[in-house]
Amino acid sequence: MAEVEATATATAGRPRLYSYWRSSCSHRARIALNLKGVDYEYKAVNLLKGEQSDPEFLKLNPMKFVPALVDDDAVIGDSYAIALYLEDKYPDPPLLPQDPKKKALNHQIANIVSSGIQPLHNLSVLRFIEQKVGAGESVSWTQQQIERGFTALENLIQLKGCGGKYATGDEIQLADVFLAPQIYAAIERTKIDMSNYPTLARLHAEYMAHPAFQAALPAKQPDAPSCT
Numbered sequence: 445m446a447e448v449e450a451t452a453t454a455t456a457g458r459p460r461l462y463s464y465w466r467s468s469c470s471h472r473a474r475i476a477l478n479l480k481g482v483d484y485e486y487k488a489v490n491l492l493k494g495e496q497s498d499p500e501f502l503k504l505n506p507m508k509f510v511p512a513l514v515d516d517d518a519v520i521g522d523s524y525a526i527a528l529y530l531e532d533k534y535p536d537p538p539l540l541p542q543d544p545k546k547k548a549l550n551h552q553i554a555n556i557v558s559s560g561i562q563p564l565h566n567l568s569v570l571r572f573i574e575q576k577v578g579a580g581e582s583v584s585w586t587q588q589q590i591e592r593g594f595t596a597l598e599n600l601i602q603l604k605g606c607g608g609k610y611a612t613g614d615e616i617q618l619a620d621v622f623l624a625p626q627i628y629a630a631i632e633r634t635k636i637d638m639s640n641y642p643t644l645a646r647l648h649a650e651y652m653a654h655p656a657f658q659a660a661l662p663a664k665q666p667d668a669p670s671c672t
Contacts, residue, residue, distance in 0.1 A: 457516070458483060458484060458485050459477070459482060459484040459485070459513055459514065459515040460484065460485040460486075460487055460513070460514040460515075461473060461474070461477065461484050461485070461486055461487065461511055461512075461513055462487045462488075462489050462501065462504060462505075462510055462511055462512040462513075462514075463486060463487065463488065463489065463510055463511050463665065463667075464488065464489050464490065464491045464510045464667065465488070465662045465663075465665035465666075465667045465668040466491075466662050466668075467491065467510050467511070468625035468626055468628075468629050469509065469510060469511055469523040469558075469625075470510045470511040470523070471624070471625035471628070471629075471660055471661075471662060472511075472523040472526075472527065472621050472622055472624075472625050473511040473513065473523050473526045473527070474511075474659075474660035474665075475621050475624060475625070475656060475657055475660040476526065476527045476530050476539065476621050477530065478655075478656035478657075478659050478660055479537065479539065479616060479621070479656045480530050480534040480537070481534070482530065482534060484513075486665070486666055486667075488665075488666065488667035489501060489510050490667070491510065496508040496509065496510060504519055504521060505521030505522075506521075507521065509521065509522070511523055511526060513526045513529070515529075515533075523558070524554065524558055527539065527554075527618060527621055531618075537615075537616075538617075539616075539617050539618045539621065540617060540618055541612070541613070541615075541617060546606070546612055546613065546617075549600075549604055549605070549612050549619070550611075550612055550617050550618040550619045551618070552600070553597065553600065553601070553611060553612070553618075553619035553622065553623065554618050554619055554621070554622040556593055556596060556597055556600075557593070557597075557622040557623060557626045558622060560593050560596070561589060561590060561592075561593035561594075561626060586634055587634055587636065590626075590630050590634055590636055591636065591640075593626075594630070594636070594640075594641050594644060595640075595641075597623070597641075597644060598640075598641045598642075598643050598644055601643050601644075601647075602643055605643070609650060610647065610650060611623055611647055616654070616656075620647070620651065623644070623647060623651075624647075624648070624651040624657055627644055627645075627647065627648045627651070628648065628651075628661070628662075631648065
């Protein structure tokens with residue numbers, strides 16, 4: 445891992461993102477930073493090597509999770525909080541609409557991903573399942589959690605998503621920031637059959653064609669293995 449400084453001050457005014465290439469939570473933060481046009485410094489934290497438990501990193505995020513964003517004297521250790529911080533500091537282009545109903549929909553979709561899907565199959569959960577239940581059992585668990593969440597998202601977006609280019613309309617918003625990494629991981633890592641989720645599959649194609657999303661892809665990060 446690039447050295448984690450004891451001081452929580454970003455270098456030369458550039459925000460610093462502590463990230464792991466494969467982490468979907470880090471993926472969200474990278475998308476948000478790219479959409480806002482923020483020039484940031486990338487600091488890799490290797491989760492497989494346990495670098496999130498480094499005493500210096502714990503000063504940035506006591507939960508031992510990535511991402512963490514350091515921006516001057518601000519230290520934010522959660523992808524949702526990072527997205528909202530960026531929304532406040534860099535209001536253009538906006539990630540949240542002014543309409544209260546559409547804003548609530550964006551938060552609802554983001555929360556389904558961040559609270560109802562991703563935490564149920566993160567690295568610590570999967571390791572626990574493998575240890576307590578048996579080798580290979582984590583795969584079916586992961587698929588079950590993603591499919592349950594995707595069914596809810598598919599129905600919700602079809603019902604309330606306004607029928608636009610993206611999840612909640614014709615502009616990229618907070619919901620898309622959270623959906624893109626989750627769909628990408630489901631396709632690339634979990635091999636979810638997306639024919640059951642045509643709306644999410646269509647959104648995935650839109651995200652993969654957008655430069656801000658392309659630049660945030662796991663394989664394009666400096667700590668990604670060269671074979672990916």
